[in-house]
Amino acid sequence: MTHPFDEALRLEPDSDGSWIGATHPAYANMVGPFGGITAALMLQAVLRHPGRLGDPVALTVNYAGPIADGAFRIQATPMRTNRATQHWTMLLTQGEQVATTATAVFGLRRDTWSTTEATMPAAPAPESLARYPGAGVAAWTERYDMRFARGPMPLAADAPEQPDSISELWLRDDPPRALDFPALAALCDVFFPRIMVRRPRRVPAGTVSLGIGFHVDAAGLAAQGDRALFGRACGSRFGLGYHDQTGHLWGVGGTLLASTHQIVYFKE
Amino acid sequence: MTHPFDEALRLEPDSDGSWIGATHPAYANMVGPFGGITAALMLQAVLRHPGRLGDPVALTVNYAGPIADGAFRIQATPMRTNRATQHWTMLLTQGEQVATTATAVFGLRRDTWSTTEATMPAAPAPESLARYPGAGVAAWTERYDMRFARGPMPLAADAPEQPDSISELWLRDDPPRALDFPALAALCDVFFPRIMVRRPRRVPAGTVSLGIGFHVDAAGLAAQGDRALFGRACGSRFGLGYHDQTGHLWGVGGTLLASTHQIVYFKE
Numbered sequence: 398m399t400h401p402f403d404e405a406l407r408l409e410p411d412s413d414g415s416w417i418g419a420t421h422p423a424y425a426n427m428v429g430p431f432g433g434i435t436a437a438l439m440l441q442a443v444l445r446h447p448g449r450l451g452d453p454v455a456l457t458v459n460y461a462g463p464i465a466d467g468a469f470r471i472q473a474t475p476m477r478t479n480r481a482t483q484h485w486t487m488l489l490t491q492g493e494q495v496a497t498t499a500t501a502v503f504g505l506r507r508d509t510w511s512t513t514e515a516t517m518p519a520a521p522a523p524e525s526l527a528r529y530p531g532a533g534v535a536a537w538t539e540r541y542d543m544r545f546a547r548g549p550m551p552l553a554a555d556a557p558e559q560p561d562s563i564s565e566l567w568l569r570d571d572p573p574r575a576l577d578f579p580a581l582a583a584l585c586d587v588f589f590p591r592i593m594v595r596r597p598r599r600v601p602a603g604t605v606s607l608g609i610g611f612h613v614d615a616a617g618l619a620a621q622g623d624r625a626l627f628g629r630a631c632g633s634r635f636g637l638g639y640h641d642q643t644g645h646l647w648g649v650g651g652t653l654l655a656s657t658h659q660i661v662y663f664k665e
Numbered sequence: 666m667t668h669p670f671d672e673a674l675r676l677e678p679d680s681d682g683s684w685i686g687a688t689h690p691a692y693a694n695m696v697g698p699f700g701g702i703t704a705a706l707m708l709q710a711v712l713r714h715p716g717r718l719g720d721p722v723a724l725t726v727n728y729a730g731p732i733a734d735g736a737f738r739i740q741a742t743p744m745r746t747n748r749a750t751q752h753w754t755m756l757l758t759q760g761e762q763v764a765t766t767a768t769a770v771f772g773l774r775r776d777t778w779s780t781t782e783a784t785m786p787a788a789p790a791p792e793s794l795a796r797y798p799g800a801g802v803a804a805w806t807e808r809y810d811m812r813f814a815r816g817p818m819p820l821a822a823d824a825p826e827q828p829d830s831i832s833e834l835w836l837r838d839d840p841p842r843a844l845d846f847p848a849l850a851a852l853c854d855v856f857f858p859r860i861m862v863r864r865p866r867r868v869p870a871g872t873v874s875l876g877i878g879f880h881v882d883a884a885g886l887a888a889q890g891d892r893a894l895f896g897r898a899c900g901s902r903f904g905l906g907y908h909d910q911t912g913h914l915w916g917v918g919g920t921l922l923a924s925t926h927q928i929v930y931f932k933e
Contacts, residue, residue, distance in 0.1 A: 454928055459770055502873050507905065605770050606723035606878075634878075638772065643911060664777070
């Protein structure tokens, strides 16, 4: 049986070198698809490109407008190829309308001096925490097993304002799936908009720009397999219609797999 | 007398809607220009575009290859214009060669609920701290008055490895210049690569991707004027040839003006 993530990630090559995909109901958000699956698709369009060099180092995805249910086209263009790095721009369109723009930096990885300064917070084992009830929020939330150690998005309509927007949680694909770069990109967007944690009112909110720094190579992904990741997200400033969000995702042994940041639109 | 930043930011419109600029010796780095001036130029190409809507919300700049001394062309293209947001892609070329790619999200700002979670660290007044000696590192470092409260980049060749990569400093254009969006973008790149703070060896290093989230509108810039900003930067993961860096820039009254993140290439 094909994992729903792999179904959603399916891209058919078109004769002009672009890719044709389609939205998948398993990763639907309240309006359009889950931003994480769109990020995964933008990355996948590069990963499957015959001219691709190396592994993802940095990815930026700008959500320019809603993606309607149905087919879309992704064009991935290598803008410059160096000896050890490659720069890409990607574009997701529906008809003539641009829905998503993106850029990526790929690179040949090599061993260098290494250290982690953002260490994984202490947390109870995932088995000791209750699974977050995704049902009713949006279809995509059921595709992730989320277990909050701190700062779940309050689901009650009358939940009080929180003292901060910090969330810490275990997270994992459901069904479990061995980690790869598209899955890691999608996991970077699993954190709910910080405004909904900090000030639990159902107001329109959505990511306008998502950035990801990848800290692993293929060996690091293989070491993770399908085990749960630990994530932490917080906002630093809310105001003038937007807020930011910084996130970290750790894997087995406290390995930092990715750092991520977002700018999120919100109303009120 | 024109400020060197304004000289460096000069763009002449070409007949095809693109802009022609040139590198400026006052903002030279060891190889090519200071990344911050390039980020400012990419943003300026949008700010001066006749079709531009609103103010900068998010900017991503990918440094694809070196910019040679001399002229360059910047093309800024509005990819999608919505009611309150606008999405851009930008491209800096020299001849047929792509040197820099970028994207930006602009938006009409409006008053909303606001709060700051990333509060400014306590620090001595800038007047009580010594100015960092920029001379000899690169020309651009003399265009900024930097006063470190913590974690300066060690200049001695035999400096020991540091316990972390955290820097905290006052920073300001030299000569002083009233803050605007291009200047704020440039200031986000003033932090030296974290690898050179953490492990002070002169190894090849350079930003490959810079992201900025803007948290102010025109009124916020005006409130800042030409006074010093306070910056904090740290890395979370170093390894496999790259490290990340997260930064915050506060203005007068502890207002968070921008949050920024980088992916930096390093050797060894």
